[in-house]
Amino acid sequence: MGTTKVLAVAQVANSVGDGAFYVCSALYFTRVVGLSATSVGVALTVAWAVGAVVGVGFGHLADRVGPRRVAIGLAVGTAGALASFLVVRSFWAFVVAACAYTCGQCGLAAARQALLAGLVGPERRTRVRAVLQSVVNGGLAVGAGLGGVALHVDTAAAYLAVFALDAVGFVVAAVVLRGVPEVVAVARTGRLGVLRDRPYALVALLNSVLLLYMPMLSLVVPLWVVERTSAPKWVVGLLFVLNTGAVVVGQVRLARGVTDLRTAARSVRRGGVLLLASCAVFAWSAGVPDRVAVAVLVVAAGIQVVGEMLHGAGSWEIGFGLAPADKQGQYQGFYGTGTAVARTVGPLLLTTLVLGGGVVGWLVLGALFLAAALAMTPAVAWARRAGSAPTGKRIGAAAETTLTS
Template sequence: MRTERVPQGVRSQRVLAAAQLANAVGDGAYLVTSALYFANVVGLSATEIGLGLTLGWAVGSVAGVPLGHLADRRGPRGVAVLLALTTALAAASFVFVRSYALFVLVACLYGTAQTGLSAARQALLAGLIEPARRTVVRAVLQSTLNGGLAVGAALGGVALTVGTRAGYVAVFVLDALSFLVAALVLLTLPAVRPAPAAPGPRLAVLRDRPYALVTLINAVMLFYMPLLSLVVPLWIAQRTSAPTWMISVLLVLNTGSVLLFQVRVARRVRDLRDASSAVRKAGLVMLAACAVFALSPYGWVFLIAAGCLQVAGEMLLAAGAWEIGFGLAPDDRQGQYQGFFGTGTAVARMLGPVVLTTLVLDGGAVGWLLLGLTFMTAGAAMAPAVRWAERSLEAA
């Protein structure tokens, strides 16, 4: 019986998705339980936890570019495997934290390894998947990520229910094992040849002003990230009469929609023009979502409507941003460029909670509208910024 040979690109996509699923399960459990572990078991204050994690992601955002450059020059597969193992080590090290200084040190290692791993994986994807399919494959990986996070969050919920130190430790062990499995899975991918040394500065992305502008605009759009995890739960509790279980409904709505529709949305983005249009539409949809969130004190149905609009804007933004991040990066410098583009996520994680809670919880409906107008303005600014970066890339 003759068997069909699986094309190399399809096999690489499956392996990348398997690695993404493995570490997403560990990440989901970590995200649900880590704050309470640091507070209840280690004995850190909320301020200490927030400052330490912020510092960790700040260091990680700075390290992303040189680690991405290392992936370009040494080969992204080996660097990705090494950083996955480093992330596993950092996750396991949280179990031995007994002081604030050690907590900050491990948080910095964790943030650096995670940010560098993301850059190396994007370079690996760019090296294994043809340009026309990169955005769709990235959407598949994002859907896989959401599924893994949901499974991990459920496992983390079990640990929270148990409430013992052993339960929390099991979560960190699970997180470490998940990245160890991801490293072993990535080893089965074909090696990507390192890019030859190019003329010019070693970290050329730091001098690429058009790409920096595109990255800044994307970072502003990514400020939506703390909405469902922080701002909306506080808004529901303080400003509406909706039951608290509505928070779970919105989270399930979000993750389920991404699982079902993200790939379909991404298939409509075929080039930089489509990507710019998707980001512009995302800004408009985010404005509508913020306006409907502002109406939520008048009925829980507005929360559902706003949640639907928010996830639609999120998926449009993701598809457009992936195409822009890959399409405007030189082929021989994908690692460092993806590392730089990924700093937008770190910035949103660091500054988003403070900015959004101040703007929305203190500003009320006016704050929601100001936030929506910010999204709309940033979305509209992406197209001219992309055209500038495209001209700069062609000239280079």
């Protein structure tokens, strides 16, 4: 089996459980454990903040000892964190379990990206990343369907089965990753050069703002559907299936137009415009009859997922293309903090903004998406003018060609 296929199988192995987890987790912790939406938001804010910091360190460790072995260890660790959710019954226990989960997820994402960068040539990375995203979303769609069943059953046992399924998936992923070769460790110093690369830091920050669509989908939209619309609860699962299914069908196609940093920035701009439009349509779903609400939510989710795919294709090219070849682990770990920052700031910000502000809150969120997308172009240009990171040469001939085009 080829390297790309093994990587895809490893991610699919845990994506089914992840899909069910994302659909059910917010409602499980609010309705079964008994935490308030604000408490869940605060706990996840703390957890993703911890994960953001620890993930960079795990990425640096991947550079020094090899991303394959780090990825395997973190997949097992994430499975243990998920298993701990089975016994969580209090706020502080939830905080501890969530911190373990986010550290595992952030570190695993960095190690996987470093493994991909080490095994796939620069000219193919964005396309392979799009293929992986497409395949993984197939697993997420299946998982979202299972999560929808758990929501329909609406019992503690059904939700706990979802958590157990996700934990088993990460163990399987760890086993599958043993089938790819290790990347030779190239980092020779203990210094984290990415922390001094200000242009890259700005790009990562803007990316984190755009990634607010992640907690929007996993936390805010489910709570919005249940609390502010007349749509039935099962629509939450339907929207997640729509999102992941669209990525399966469309992500590779949309990524074909991204071939360098210029086209990557353009793709991000277009994605920001659509994310703004989706927020406006989501806002319209409140205060209308149930059938109309379902239709509006489906339209909003459809617009959002196209914006998500355009952003994703551009973001991957930018993240790889501006990173030094010998520091992919730490740079991908740092760039990956965009996910952690979005999930750190997102739960509290978005629950307050959208659930508290209603239509105005949705429009403010959409304006944030658009502003970050437009700012990405000059930020990438600044990083291109910088020419190289403080700790090494930017990756690949493709990046060099882009800089001179």
